Amino acid sequence: MKAVKDPNLVEIPKVKGYPVVGILPHIDLASPLFSLIELLQPYGPIVQFSIGGELNIFVHSVELMNELCDESRFHKDIKQELEKLRHIVHDGLFTARNGEPNWAIARGILTPIFGTIKIREMFPGMRDVAEQLCLKWARYGPEYVIDVTSDFTRLTLDTLALCTMGYRFNSFHNGTVMHPFVISMVRALKESTMQAAMPGVVNSLRKRSWHRFEKDTAYMRQLCREMIQKRKDENKPDSRDLLGALLQGRDPKSGEGLSEDSIIDNMITFLIAGHETTSGLLSFAFYYMLAHPETMEKARHEVDQVTQGSPVTVEHLSRLPYLNAVLKETLRLQPTAPGFFLVAEEDQIIGGKYFIPAKVPIGILLHILHQDKAVYGEDAAEFKPERMLDENFNKLPPNSWKPFGNGMRGCIGRAFATQEALLITSMLLQNFTFEMADPTYKLKVKETLTVKPDDNFRMKAKLRRGGTATDFQRELYSVGSTSDARPSLTPSTNTLSQAGEGNKKPLTIFFGSNSGTCEALAYRLASDATLHGYYARSIAPLNAACNNLPRSEPVIILAASYDGLPSDNAEDFFEWLNKVEKDSLTGVSYAVFGCGHRDWVATFQRIPILIDDLLQRAGAERFATRGLADSAVMDLFVELEKWTADSVWPAIAQTDGGGERDDDGEGRLITSLLKVDFSQPRQLKQYSHLVEASVTDSRTLTTASAIGKKVHLDIQLPSEQSYRPGDHLLVLPVNPMRTVKRVLSRFHLTWDTIVRASGNDSVRIPADTSMTAYELLSSYFELSQPATPRDIRVLAAAAENEDTKQLLMDLATSSYVEGIQEKRTSLLDLLERHPEIPMTLGTYLTLLPSLRLRTYSISSSPSWNPGHATLTLSVLEEPATVDGGQHFLGVASNHLAGLTRGDLIHVTTRPVKGxxxxxxxxxxxxxxxxxxxxxxxxxxxxxxxxxxxxxxxxxxxxxxxxxxxxxxxxxxxxxxxxxxxxxxxxxxxxxxxxxxxxxxxxxxxxxxxxxxxxxxxxxxxxxxxxxxxxxxxxxxxxxxxxxxxxxxxxxxxxxxxxxxxxxxxxxxxxxxxxxxxxxxx
Missing domain, CATH: 3.40.50.80 (Nucleotide-binding domain of ferredoxin-NADP reductase (FNR) module)
Structure with missing residues (x-):
């Protein structure tokens, strides 16, 4: 494709330059960014020029930018300062070229570390350092002139190092001297910027500067090497911060880890990019608030209203929309990472008329883009946080606000930076009043790789409530500041409690499921195994079985089909199994249980059948006939129970004699395998594969006259979550309050009773962890699941009245379909009908399946409101099917329908199959x-x-x-x-x-x-x-x-x-x- 042959194309305006050096003489080397902005801005939405003999195109309009953000056409290009920065960090996350393998490995390893839940877990460390800054300013007093950018640099460097690497720079304990790392880093960044602005021939003559650059680079890398050695010497293999992930992590797709040099590359990348940009944001934010006192007062009022005088907690941060808007507006006017380059692999046309040759770098200057008057109006250059409040921000065109970059190469630490900035800003506004040290100061910007106010920006801080710094310190520490962190929801490992194994023998369970159904069945199977002389050594997704099928113990596989394809967590296993050689799995003893729905006739049970046949073809021995469950007409838990009772346990016992069997069987469940103690609460850790999302809107779509209620939810997703139109959202629900209250009433508990689970069934609950009865019942078990025949037999064994025993046994056998399945009769329903039957809470919970994820179609396009997804759902509430019974409440739909703006839920997106x-x-x-x-x-x-x-x-x-x-x-x-x-x-x-x-x-x-x-x-x-x-x-x-x-x-x-x-x-x-x-x- 040649531009000159198309009459519809328009020539891109060109800045005239000089031979060889191009526009270099127009650039002020002391301020290259803003001199370039001043030079290019008059040329409109797109402009081209040459520098050092290389053609560059720069785009400055949101309309054209929207096309450039299409990652199928353009990708990140490493140019100028970033190219020079590669001398320090090589192919780290920020500086890797497109397609370099270490980028994908590092991204795969680190993405979970910067998920929303993990970031919330870092709150105590963030607050620790924030308190140090607050105490410094309180101790120095109201007349002390604060070097704003310097102190915020100390803050953000210490926060990042502590929260992600467990390392303390202790910058607030070194007087006015910056840590040597910061000194080296600032010099190296400044030198990178200078080298990028100079032609190569000029740089070759700057030998002294190059020598200093080499020494600074060597020092930073040596410091990181010492941090790595310190971590290794500590011998903490379970460390789950960024450094721990870099040292021990493996990319989920490739299985590869990083070399020590690559680990150092990424450590320096985060220490530089992760603190420089945030310190600049905080500095600019306080400049703008001081320059606009009404803004500072509004932000302070919001903080006071939300916190009500209590210490700032992580929960408060999501309830500060105006302060969040202040930070967003600050980044609009002063994007601290001021631009990036893109490039196309093939010739492109943008805007329907501008020809973009392949391989030509396309620069984005965010200071110009963010002031596009077509988007932000004639007052685009003015500081107005109101334009960034959610209702206005959500109406902005796509890709009109890009301070965190674009797409897959966007800032992985966005959630970290946002939480940190909100925390420190809210703490400072809550505790201090501020004024300019020099009331006549006008903003001047200092440039390195990033931008921040120059060194002349100073301010003063005064404690709001009077008193001394000692009083303030006592106030801070008397509330136990680091206890404000939200409970961690990330398990250290997916291990099972093996308490009480005795002479029981091991088995391994693998599951393949997108919605969590087979996973729930797997944990039920593990619970039942203890009655038959076995314990589950491992419960894992099928992908973990690649080259890892044990030969020393029985293997049970539970799998489902999705439009004839394996689940996401079984894809690798299925591909591997199709390639294994004949007889290569000799010695593996297995059984397969398949789940499906008969309406998908052509693909019903396809994957379980193929897994079963492929395993046998490869030499594995099937010890039990394949189980089959059709969710259209069967209860999956009942069918699993029948299959294991009729085929699995007898076959295993015949093969190896079984383990230490509980001969009293179901009757022993009366005394409960799950023991419940009562103690003080501890933190909960679970659900690591989900992310935390925030509800931004909830409304009823139907009128009061409608039959049935339908609800619309708007959900703000974390940056790492993406989707396409038609994709699904998996939601972890909470049981309805009415249902939970029924259980509490049946077992004579209050909602805040502290319970502690231990015993053989602790596989489904964090072992030896205390929590309230309400949390346990609302978040861990399916309370409304129809009772299974085994559940009913347990009730019958506990009943003391013979008529009641016979009635229950009839329900477990001949009357089961009519009396239980069709009426959705739960175990709780039966307990309420027969209150005289003794049953402990432990027994009840042991019989229940784990709470499983629910799947909903997303009812929005990701392009419509970027970062958000909507759900459209019917709320299920049906009348009781027996006299005196309770209404049947859909678990997930009632939970979602009860959410309001600001509520948090645990979700993950999943691509639609087929x-x-x-x-x-x-x-x-x-x-x-x-x-x-x-x-x-x-x-x-x-x-x-x-x-x-x-x-x-x-x-x-x-x-x-x-x-x-x-x-x-x-x-x-x-x-x-x-x-x-x-x-x-x-x-x-x-x-x-x-x-x-x-x-x-x-x-x-x-x-x-x-x-x-x-x-x-x-x-x-x-x-x-x-x-x-x-x-x-x-x-x-x-x-x-x-x-x-x-x-x-x-x-x-x-x-x-x-x-x-x-x-x-x-x-x-x-x-x-x-x-x-x-x-x-």
Whole structure:
């Protein structure tokens, strides 16, 4: 592609320069960044120039920037200062070139360390250093002139080193002298900037500067080497901070670790990038607040309102929207990492008219981008935090605020920096008043690799509540400041308690599941194993079984299929198993239990069957016939119980005689395998694979007249979480308060009773950990799960009345389906019906399955509101099925429906499997979407993505939505979808099943199928144009829609060749390419 041959292209404005050196004479080497900004700004949204013989393009408008942030077209380029910085840190996370392997390894190892939950665990360390700064300023008194940037540099360096590497620089205990690392680092950064601005021939003559640069680099690397040796000497293999991860971690994908040199590269990277930018942010923030006293007063008032005079805690930070806006606005005007470079591997055109040659660096100067008047208005250069409050910030166009970089190469430590900045700013505002040391000071910026106010920015601080520094110190420490940290939710390892093994023999359990169902079954199986003379030595995802199938003990595998594919945590195992040689697994003794749903006829049980067959082909010995559970008609826990009782335990006992068996079996459960003690509370550690997300909006979508309630949730995701339209969100729910209260009442407990679990079933609860009864019951077990036959037999064994025994035994056998399954009768229901039956809390909990994750379709596009995902859900509450019984409450839906703005939940995104993905090119492939009720969820995301593409100039292929609901009272997102329809994004055809519809265009009385039939001509026209069909709804709805679609498209077929097949046979050819269904229960 050549630009000169396309008459639609526009030449990029060019800055005139000089031969060889280009624009270098125009650059002030004392202030290269701002002299470049001053030079380029008049040229508009895009400009080109040469320097040192190399062509550069710079882009300064949000409209063009939005295209550059497409990582399928452009990626990060290492230029200028970063290229020179590679001499210090080589291919560290920040300076690695695209495709360098160490970047992917380091990213894989470190991403979990900078997840939201882990960052919250670092709060005590952050507060420790923040207190040191506060005490210094209190002790020096109100007339002391504070060197703002210097003290904030001490703060952020010490915080980063302590929280991520367990190392104390003790910068606040060295008087006015900076730590030698900081001195070397500042010199090296300044030299990198200078080298980047100079042609190579000039740099070759600066021998003294180069020698100093080498010495500074050597010192920083030696210090990191000493930190590594100190950690090794401490012999703490369980250290879970950044340094521990670098030393011990392995990339989850490649399994590779980092060399010591690469570890040092990344240590220095974080020590530089992680503290320089944040210290600059804090310095600029206090300058702007001092320059705008009304802003400082608003921020202080917010802190006071939220904390109510108590010490700042990590929970307070999420409730400071105005202070957060102050920090965001500061980064808009003064992005402390002021720019970055991108590059395309192939020729590109942006803005529909600017030709970008391959390999040419594209520079982004954030000081210009962030003041794009088309986005921020004529007052874009003014400091106005209100524009960054959530309701305004969320309306900004995509990629208009980029202080943390872009995409996969964006700042991995964003959450760390944000929490640190909010903590120290809120603590300082809470405890001090401030004034400029020089009231006439005007902001001047100091440049290195980053930017910050110059050394003349000074201020004074005065304790707000009077008193002495000693009083202030006593106040700080009397509350036990470091106890404010939120409980850690990260287990040190996935190990099991082996208390009480005795003569029991080991077995290994592997599971493959996306939603957590097979994992919950695995833990139930481990609990049951103790009754049969075994204990679970390991419970792990199937991927951990690659080259790791034990031969010395039985192996039990629980697996499911997802559109005929293995679960995410079984993909590697399945690939490995397909490649193993014949007889290579001789000596492995195994059994497989498969989970599935019969509505996926073509792929039902596919993966469990293949695993079973492949293991046998490789020489492993099947010791029990494969178990099968169909969630459409079976209770998975009941089927697992039957399979193990009928096949697994007898087969194992016959093979090796079994272990120390509990001959009293279920009767012994009366005395409880799970012992519950009462003591003082301790912290909870669990759920390391989830991240913490914040609810930013919650509203009811249906009117009061609607049958059933539907809810919309907007959730702000951590930066490490990404998704595409149609993807899923896995949610860890909490049991409804009403259900928890019923359990508390049955066992005569108060909500704040402290319980402590120990014993053989501690695999499902943190061992020897105390917590409140409410926390235990709300967060760990499925309280509403239908009772299994074994559960009922345990009750029968405990019953003292013979009539009650017989009644329960009938429910466990002949009356089970009618009396338990169909009515969703839980173990709690039975206990309430028979309060005379003695049962301990330990026994009750042992019988319950673990609380499992729930899966929801995300109802938004990631481009619509970056960093956010929405859910659209039906709230399940059904009447009691027996006299005197309790309403049945859906666990997850009631939990989510009760959330409000600011509430936190544990979630993770998961890519949709199979073909339920939007077409790659929305301009070429039409789509038909068919939904009923909250099945609209994924299609709202599809529609939003189409709207974004339309705004970006894409000419969309046609699309139609057929939507069915009961009435206008639950016509979800009606005004929003009408707006999309009026702008040409989508055509909508509705059906109301319980409301008489007068003559209204495109609304039918009946179900969604009736609307499709009425509009069959439009439907068939789209099909003939190559449309892809998506369906989302209940099992029954999806089945009927599929039958109708088959009928409509078969009847419209004109080739004649199709007539030799039945409609179903003919349509089957499209099921893997043009027809995708997502079925929910």
């Amino acid at each position: 073909i339920f993905q939007m077409p790659a090119d929305l301009s070429k492939t039409p789509i038909i979407m068919v939904a009923a009720g909250s099945g609209l969820a994924p299609f709202r995301g599809f529609i939003q993505e189409r709207a974004i593409q339309q705004r970006n100039g894409v000419e969309l292929a046609p699309a139609a939505l057929f939507f069915g609901c009961r009435s206008s009272h639950d016509d979800l997102y009606r005004s929003e979808i009408d707006e999309f329809e009026s702008s040409g994004v989508i055509r909508v055809f509705r059906a109301y099943s319980r409301e008489d519809v007068d003559i209204k265009p495109k609304i039918r009385k009946g179900y969604v199928q009736d609307s499709m039939t009425a509009e069959k001509d439009a439907f068939v026209q789209l099909w003939n144009a190559g449309a892809k069909i998506y369906v989302c709804g209940s099992v029954r709805m999806a089945s009927q829609v599929k039958d109708l679609v088959t009928k409509l498209v078969y009847a419209a077929e004109t080739t004649g060749a199709s007539k030799q097949f039945t409609p179903q046979e003919w349509f089957k050819r499209f099921e893997k390419t043009r027809y995708a269904a997502e079925i929910f229960t």
